[in-house]
Amino acid sequence: AQSVTQLGSHVSVSEGALVLLRCNYSSSVPPYLFWYVQYPNQGLQLLLKYTSAATLVKGINGFEAEFKKSETSFHLTKPSAHMSDAAEYFCAVSEGFQKLVFGTGTRLLVSP
Amino acid sequence: ETGVTQTPRHLVMGMTNKKSLKCEQHLGHNAMYWYKQSAKKPLELMFVYNFKEQTENNSVPSRFSPECPNSSHLFLHLHTLQPEDSALYLCASSPDRDRGESPLHFGNGTRLTVT
Numbered sequence: 001a002q003s004v005t006q007l008g009s010h011v012s013v014s015e016g017a018l019v020l021l022r023c024n025y026s027s028s029v030p031p032y033l034f035w036y037v038q039y040p041n042q043g044l045q046l047l048l049k050y051t052s053a054a055t056l057v058k059g060i061n062g063f064e065a066e067f068k069k070s071e072t073s074f075h076l077t078k079p080s081a082h083m084s085d086a087a088e089y090f091c092a093v094s095e096g097f098q099k100l101v102f103g104t105g106t107r108l109l110v111s112p
Numbered sequence: 113e114t115g116v117t118q119t120p121r122h123l124v125m126g127m128t129n130k131k132s133l134k135c136e137q138h139l140g141h142n143a144m145y146w147y148k149q150s151a152k153k154p155l156e157l158m159f160v161y162n163f164k165e166q167t168e169n170n171s172v173p174s175r176f177s178p179e180c181p182n183s184s185h186l187f188l189h190l191h192t193l194q195p196e197d198s199a200l201y202l203c204a205s206s207p208d209r210d211r212g213e214s215p216l217h218f219g220n221g222t223r224l225t226v227t
Binding site: 032034036041042043044045046049051090094095099100101102103104105 | 116118152153154155157168202204212213215216217218219220221223
């Protein structure tokens with residue numbers, strides 16, 4: 001069965017600094033991988049997804065993620081953090097039919 | 113506008129009450145989902161409907177009863193809940209449960225408090 005591990009329940013960065021949120025997955029077949037963002041009092045919104053095309057995936061709001069099969073990783077990055085990026089971020093994996101498994105989430109804190 | 117609308121946004125109910133959560137999607141999707149989001153826990157999949165048929169019940173207690181009258185509407189009927197059922201309940205939809213490459217579209221959730 002597939003699983004997802006997000007290292008660090010909280011990540012703090014300064015505005016303008018690099019954002020790196022880590023996600024490692026386990027899957028018995030080539031996976032579909034997703035990053036979602038959740039702002040306070042809202043549902044989850046798709047940031048980007050990997051579906052076996054390009055290994056470097058670009059998403060909304062300047063985020064991107066790179067699929068590395070050898071490391072079973074799908075880390076999320078953004079070159080320069082903005083205050084509005086403060087939110088909770090969820091990595092998720094799917095093995096074919098739609099049974100997404102979510103990580104426990106990483107809360108991103110951005111300080112001025 | 114998320115395309116998936118959940119009502120009410122907030123609900124406070126006693127343990128003996130009966131209430132219902134409503135979800136409506138305007139995306140033409142055929143699969144709908146209920147998730148439970150509790151503090152410090154991963155999202156828990158509760159129910160899945162695909163083309164109006166329930167395809168998954170993730171060992172959810174019978175005090176939660178889903179209903180899917182058509183592909184656009186999903187309900188979660190609640191009765192005799194426990195305080196530990198307090199959580200954010202999220203509805204989601206996707207084109208088809210069997211298309212794993214299609215992301216889920218989430219509503220903004222119903223914040224449920226059981227007193």
